[in-house]
Amino acid sequence: MIGGFFRRNLKLKALSLALAILAWAYLTYGANPGVRAGITQQVEVPIVVRNLAAGLVAQPVAQTVTVIVSGDRGPFDAPASKEFVAYVDLHGLSTGTFSLVPRVVGPKDINVERVRPASIVVSVDRLVSRRLPVTVQYRGRPQGSATVGANVVPTTVLVRGPASQLSRIVIVAAEVPGDRLTVGFDALLAPAALDLNGHPLGEITISPNVVHVSVPKSVTTSQ
CATH class of the missing domain: 1.20.5 (Single alpha-helices involved in coiled-coils or other helix-helix interfaces)
Structure with a gap:
């Protein structure tokens, strides 16, 4: 019942x-507008860079900021990240490391109460390019253990990025597993810019981003 x-x-x-x-x-x-206006919310907003001089590249340490907002909105109309722009202004700055205050622009009916973090560390460097040869090597082998007998097309690539990163490049390598580089091997491989420890370097672009590696006859490894 x-x-x-x-x-x-x-x-x-x-x-x-x-x-x-x-x-x-x-x-x-x-x-009750007073209650409504007193409500605060957090919004994660991506950081963008403005007024960066030509020939420079900037990398903020933090990729987003947390924006604490309040305003005349109800619970069914919460502010969204896409309604805000958070940026650091690099006007007049050259190379170096800077601590900058992020600025936030949002809707007129929303008040920005706080921004966390209150400052953003930004590294500014020269944007440079170099043409470097591509070496085919076995993955996991020590640096300098290049293969002999493998054909690479193109033989060189254009690397581009911050000057501090390009100075750390030891080799641009198209890496293959040791048990695959045999006669008849034919593949498109993505070359990587490696540092002294064999680790790929970030913030580097390589053009073209793939090379053609083929093995018409047996290969050996040179030190």
Whole structure:
């Protein structure tokens, strides 16, 4: 009998519940602007760089900021990340490392209360390019253990990035597993700019981003 009571008029009960929720929202946020304006929310916003001089590249240490906001909005219209722009202004700055205050622009009906972190460390460097040869080597072998007999097309690539990163390049390598580089091997491989420890360097672009490696005859490894 109790179960029947709950099953009767389900549509009417659902409508009553929805109206009750809407009435609560209006009384709490619509009829009381003071309460509504006092609510704060957090929004994660990506950092962008503005006014970077030509020939330079910038890399903020933090990729996003947390923006604490308040405003005249209800719970069903919360501010979204895409409504904000967070940026650091590099006007007049040259190479070096700088601590800059992020600026945030958002909707007119939203107040920006705080931004975390309050400052962003940004590294600015010269953007340079170099043409370097591509070496085919076995993955996991020590640096300098290049293969002899493998054909690479093209034989050189253009690397581009911050000057501090390019100065760390020891080799541009197209790496293959040792048990695959046999006669008849033919593949497109992505070359990587490696440092002294054999680790790929970030912030480096390589053009073209693939090279054609083929093995028409047996190969050997040179040190």
